[in-house]
Amino acid sequence: MSEKQKTCAIIGSGIAGLGAAIRMANKGYKVTVFERNSFPGGKLSSFENKGYRFDFGPSVFTMPQNVEDLFSLSKKNIKDYFEYIPLNPGYKYFYEDGTIFNAYFPKERFAEEAAKQTNETKENILNYLDYSEKIYNLTKEVFLLNSLHKIKNFLNWHTVKGLINFGKIDALTTMNNANTKWFKDPRIVQLFNRYATYNGSSPFLAPGTMNVIPHLEINMGIFYPKGGMVSITESIVKLGKDIGVNFEFNNGVSEIILEGKKAKGVKTDKGIYDFDVVISNMDVYNTYHKLMPNQKRPEKILSQEKSSSAIVFYWGIKKNFEQLGLHNIFWGKEYEKEFDTVVNKKNIYQDPTVYINITSKHSPSDAPEGCENWFAMVNAPNNSGQDWDTIVKETRENVIAKISKMLKTDIRPLIECESLFTPIVLEQKTASAFGAIYGNASNNKFAAFMRHPNFHSSIKNLYFCGGSVHPGPSIPLCLMSAKIATDMID
Ligand SMILES: Cc1cc2nc3c(=O)[nH]c(=O)nc-3n(C[C@H](O)[C@H](O)[C@H](O)COP(=O)(O)OP(=O)(O)OC[C@H]3O[C@@H](n4cnc5c(N)ncnc54)[C@H](O)[C@@H]3O)c2cc1C
Incomplete structure (x- = not known):
């Protein structure tokens, strides 16, 4: 039987x-x-909203092999289900001093472009990316690919290797401290500090080991799924x-x-x-x-302290901005204050770094002709009972003013429709505690x-x-x- x-x-x-x-x-x-x-x-x-399609949350697709594995395990041809393309450039970074840096691939091109636009050398950037890869190789078996809570996973060569090389993974310093040792140009320090936000943390608190993240994106590549995330x-x-x-x-x-x-x-x-x-x-x-x-x-x-969240304005924009790409970052000038405001004051800084994702750059049907679907996001604290109506109102004004200044175009009259993401919306839609996007924060070395x-x-x-x-x-x-x-x- x-x-x-x-x-x-x-x-x-x-x-x-x-x-x-x-x-x-x-x-x-x-x-x-x-x-x-x-x-x-x-x-x-x-x-969707008024003819515009928006991805609700994630917009950056990395390490596609994790998706591919599900199809090969099931003995199906992924191409019958899902297609994605490599992005080049991955990001466009806009600084208030007028610097525009396109993050090209592969890493040699990234480093060349960074050296052209900033005061860092190509060699130093490449050495940093090797350091990021080294952290990955030393930590992946223990921290990423296996349970951290089964004793057998500690009694092996990978853990011993990690322990011998403990000094190389920067576990006892912060990301920002490690990055300011590597770089003098504040634009590059800020660029690499930003990766702390990938798990809702502050680079001024999160351990330097999180400098592994640039490896996962800049060395391994960033992709766009056809049809959006x-x-x-x-x-x-x-x-x-x-x-x-x-x-x-x-x-x-x-x-x-x-x-x-x-x-x-x-x-x-x-x-x-x-x-x-x-x-x-x-x-x-x-x-x-x-x-x-x-x-x-x-x-x-x-x-444990919960991660940060976000405010996202999903805007239908009645114009094409040729200078923008799929992923765009408009830097705030005072990064430390920005994180201090989110982590300690539980608010949003008046000059926030703004990320704008525009999938209609690659999927034209995501917006009406001549228009773009903007996903404009700023870091926000998780929900601890703040007056979100007031925070959103102020942030909206700050974001519109900042983007209008940096693009030299008043974007206010171009906003045809708007939807909103707040920690409250996230909690209602996905049951994420306190509207934190990433679970526990990584703002300490034991996280x-x-x-x-x-x-x-x-x-x-x-x-x-x-x-x-x-x-x-x-x-x-x-x-x-x-x-x-x-x-x-x-
Ligand atoms: C604005 C934003 C931007 C992000 N950017 C990126 C990015 O660029 N790249 C990236 O890789 N990641 C990004 N992330 C993070 C990424 O989206 C998440 O880490 C990931 O999607 C979380 O998936 P999850 O499996 O934990 O489930 P969740 O997406 O949290 O979903 C949980 C599901 O469980 C359901 N559920 C909850 N309770 C119950 C119940 N009692 N019964 C039945 N169903 C229930 C919910 O409705 C929901 O569908 C971003 C997230 C957000 C919000």
């Missing part, structure tokens, strides 16, 4: 939940993904359906049903379902507080160790994946979390 097929519930269809669904289906499980929204993807979703979600959902994953939209989980030290299944408004394994892709803080409020909580981990493991310490068949648990946020790391969690099962 054949063995009964085992079953797995995934709570949430964020990118990590989708990755976990594909991996569990490939292990032979009957997988059901419960999603409280009517659409998949969580932060990696999309919406949401096509990552859409293609994995299609793959899931093709290999038998069941998706339950509009069916949010209200409780993880436990029996002793075992998860028995999940409860939703529509019923109670039994499962052999439960994987939560819901923010881990809310998984404990909302889905199993009577269980003992790992308070030390859950009470990597203070993310929740991908398993529950005493409930055997309960696992976690997503940006709020190990190894952390972003599309590639979330997909790694799905792999780490599901590799532990069976």
Whole structure:
């Protein structure tokens, strides 16, 4: 007699939940993904407003092999589902002193261009990018690719190598301290400091080890998924359906049903379902507080400082700006004050650095002819009860004034429609605790160790994946979390 097929519930269809669904289906499980929204993807979703299409959250696509792995694992040709192209330049950086720096690829071209536009040498930039790669090679096995919470992962050569080379990963200094040792030109220091924002932290507090991030982007490349970022979600959902994953939209989980030290299944408004394994892709803080409020909580981990959030103005703009690309950064002049305002004053600085993403540069159908879809984002604190209406109003004025000045065009009359992202909107849409985008902040040297493991310490068949648990946020790391969690099962 054949063995009964085992079953797995995934709570949430964020990118990590989708990755976990594909991996569990490939292990032979009957997988059901419960999603409280009517659409998949969580932060990696999309919406429309008056003829403009906008990606809701992520806009920078790196390390595509993490997506590719899901298709090869499922023995499907990725080209039948998903296509992406390398970007060149990746970013356009606009400084208030008039400097415009295009971040070209490969790294030699990046360094050449940086040397042309700033007072740094090509050699020094290339040496820095080698240093960033070295940090990656020394830390990836311990901090990214495996569970940080299984003792066996520490008893191996990779950890020994990491320990021998501890001094080279800058764990005891801050990103900014490390970067000011490397560079004299403040424009380049600022450029490399910015990578702290990729996990919602401050470069003036986050450990220098996070200088690994430039390697993942500048050395490895930055890509654009045809059809926008949401096509990552859409293609994995299609793959899931093709290999038998069941998706339950509009069916949010209200409780993880436990029996002793075992998860028995999940409860939703529509019923109670039994499962052999439960994987939560819901923010881990809310998984404990909302889905199993009577269980003992790992308070030390859950009470860590939360990451920053953002304000995003999604603007339909009635004009084409030839000088802009897909990814554009308009620097604020006082970076330290900007982060101090976000981290300590829980507010947004009056001269914020503004990131503008315009997918219509590559996908013309994302905006009406002659127009552009602007995603204008500034760093913001997470929600601790601030008066967001006032913060948004002031920030809107500051952003419009800054961009109008730097582009020498009054953009106010060009704004045809507007939607808004705030920490409150994010919390409502994705259940991200306090509207923090990236789970716990990395504003101290122990942060990597203070993310929740991908398993529950005493409930055997309960696992976690997503940006709020190990190894952390972003599309590639979330997909790694799905792999780490599901590799532990069976
Ligand atoms: C503005 C912004 C910009 C970003 N920029 C980038 C970028 O450029 N590049 C990059 O790589 N990353 C970026 N990120 C980060 C990246 O989007 C996230 O790290 C990643 O998408 C998080 O995925 P996740 O798997 O943790 O799930 P989430 O996206 O948080 O989704 C969780 C899902 O679970 C569902 N859910 C929650 N509770 C329940 C429940 N009880 N029952 C059922 N369903 C539930 C939610 O509705 C949601 O769909 C950005 C994020 C934002 C918001």
